Amino acid sequence: MIDSTEMAIVDRNAVALGVRETNLMESAGNAVARAVRDLDLDTPEIAVLAGRGNNGGDALTAARFLADLNPTVHLLGHPDRIRSAVTREKYDALQSAEVATNVIRDASALSIGEPEVIIDGVLGTGVSGTPREPERTAIQAINDTEATVISVDVPSGMDVDTGERPGVSVVADQIITFHDTKPGLADHENVTVANIGIPPAAERFTGPGDLQRLTRPTDAHKGDFGRVLVVGGGPYTGAPALAAQAALRAGADLATVLTPEPVADQVQGFSEDLIVRGLPGARIEPTHVSTILEAAADQDVLILGPGLGAADPTREAVGQLLEAYEGKAVVDADAISVVSAVETDASLILTPHRGEFEGLGGESADDRDGWATSAGRVAADLGQTLLLKGPHDVITDGDRTRINRTGNPGMTVGGTGDVLAGVTGATFATLDPVPAAAVAAYLTGMAGDLAAESRNGGLLASDLLGTLPSALGGEQA
Numbered sequence: 001m002i003d004s005t006e007m008a009i010v011d012r013n014a015v016a017l018g019v020r021e022t023n024l025m026e027s028a029g030n031a032v033a034r035a036v037r038d039l040d041l042d043t044p045e046i047a048v049l050a051g052r053g054n055n056g057g058d059a060l061t062a063a064r065f066l067a068d069l070n071p072t073v074h075l076l077g078h079p080d081r082i083r084s085a086v087t088r089e090k091y092d093a094l095q096s097a098e099v100a101t102n103v104i105r106d107a108s109a110l111s112i113g114e115p116e117v118i119i120d121g122v123l124g125t126g127v128s129g130t131p132r133e134p135e136r137t138a139i140q141a142i143n144d145t146e147a148t149v150i151s152v153d154v155p156s157g158m159d160v161d162t163g164e165r166p167g168v169s170v171v172a173d174q175i176i177t178f179h180d181t182k183p184g185l186a187d188h189e190n191v192t193v194a195n196i197g198i199p200p201a202a203e204r205f206t207g208p209g210d211l212q213r214l215t216r217p218t219d220a221h222k223g224d225f226g227r228v229l230v231v232g233g234g235p236y237t238g239a240p241a242l243a244a245q246a247a248l249r250a251g252a253d254l255a256t257v258l259t260p261e262p263v264a265d266q267v268q269g270f271s272e273d274l275i276v277r278g279l280p281g282a283r284i285e286p287t288h289v290s291t292i293l294e295a296a297a298d299q300d301v302l303i304l305g306p307g308l309g310a311a312d313p314t315r316e317a318v319g320q321l322l323e324a325y326e327g328k329a330v331v332d333a334d335a336i337s338v339v340s341a342v343e344t345d346a347s348l349i350l351t352p353h354r355g356e357f358e359g360l361g362g363e364s365a366d367d368r369d370g371w372a373t374s375a376g377r378v379a380a381d382l383g384q385t386l387l388l389k390g391p392h393d394v395i396t397d398g399d400r401t402r403i404n405r406t407g408n409p410g411m412t413v414g415g416t417g418d419v420l421a422g423v424t425g426a427t428f429a430t431l432d433p434v435p436a437a438a439v440a441a442y443l444t445g446m447a448g449d450l451a452a453e454s455r456n457g458g459l460l461a462s463d464l465l466g467t468l469p470s471a472l473g474g475e476q477a
């Protein structure tokens, strides 16, 4: 079962793996054509109703596979308004093959007669709201016939995630859906899931499709995209600054750093973009917990750990903080080992490297699947989400597991973990834990790959601050 957001991500990640969209559409169209032939009708009259999106493209492809049965195609709109090149390519092939086509410029021009079979390629997962003209008239015309109706992917007009039919929608005899079933099809008794050649890797591995989760509405305003609070520093000063800057570069609106007084000026010195507040004393300790909780109250995500050090008072403070905090937090570095010792109602993403992971009771493994299994077990035991860093990162909450393959050996340089923690804080502000960690791992690794591309060696963690915006924009190394 996969919803339309995940399907669009998987679709894009399949293309990034090298599976061409035109081939996906060929497989989709062929599956629909096979369903028509399986009706075993003797030279049936077939009407193909195609919208201007890729759902229409699938239907046009099916028409070509059925050309020997002389189908009639009804294209809803002028060919020049076909949305994608791949659908336009299928349309052009039909025209070259002289398959009978009516271009429906206006709903009143639609006349589909009394076909025995209708292929419903009017609207698919790209529908938004109630069907407008001429799709609306097409849907009604389909429902007014006695034909056997085969819907491409989803019955046109249905919201495939909810099954709702806000306006008119096709009453299908059969639905040929692609790759995996969809939530809205659960109640339909005749759904066929067609494998269209999208490999499981397109779901398991992160890719550029994951960035679709970060789309921003245009009417956004300050703070919509996340206020993050970094609690770090003490023995170290660069770490909290890197994490906070990375959060901003990855899309957070505001980054505040709470750090011990003696280093507050140094941390501020790294960047005027940060809001830095000092806490009394040389390190974070239990007396600071109430101040931190108060500051965290109007933030979206806490990033706990960069540069904190492992002194006992600091560990004690981290434990008290986690026991009292009920929001979202990224837990990194020395703060990680405290998590297994406390009860918390917070929603956490832990970002351990392998050593910190073993400190949580994780078992080392000699292959990626072994690490993934072990990480799933630790995540399930903790009831939290893990982003286990490695040559390939493992993201898991014990139920869903993703693998991130971006990044390069140059990123073992100090500070990249702080950057990852910051990026994760930014994504976690607007996404659920597993998608947030998956996008963050992909982005940080891609930023590292882009930075490494323009150098041979000598990568610095701060270089990633410069390439994160390109990675966010979908640029690939």
Ligand SMILES: NC(=O)C1=CN([C@@H]2O[C@H](COP(=O)(O)OP(=O)(O)OC[C@H]3O[C@@H](n4cnc5c(N)ncnc54)[C@H](O)[C@@H]3O)[C@@H](O)[C@H]2O)[C@H](O)CC1
Pocket (backbone or CB within 6 Å): 007, 008, 011, 024, 025, 028, 051, 052, 053, 054, 055, 056, 057, 058, 083, 122, 123, 124, 125, 126, 127, 128, 129, 130, 131, 132, 133, 135, 152, 153, 154, 178, 179, 196, 198
């Ligand atoms: N997921 C896969 O692996 C594959 C999916 N395929 C097919 O692609 C469609 C989704 O295509 P998309 O272009 O995103 O959208 P649609 O074709 O569903 O519709 C968009 C089309 O319709 C117009 N539109 C949107 N809302 C309305 C409305 N309320 N009234 C009228 N018109 C509307 C919009 O303007 C566009 O023109 C998926 O379902 C699959 O069938 C791939 O082809 C194969 C792989």
Ligand SMILES: [K+]
Pocket (backbone or CB within 6 Å): 055, 120, 121, 122, 123, 124, 151, 152, 153, 154, 155, 156
């Ligand atoms: K459809």
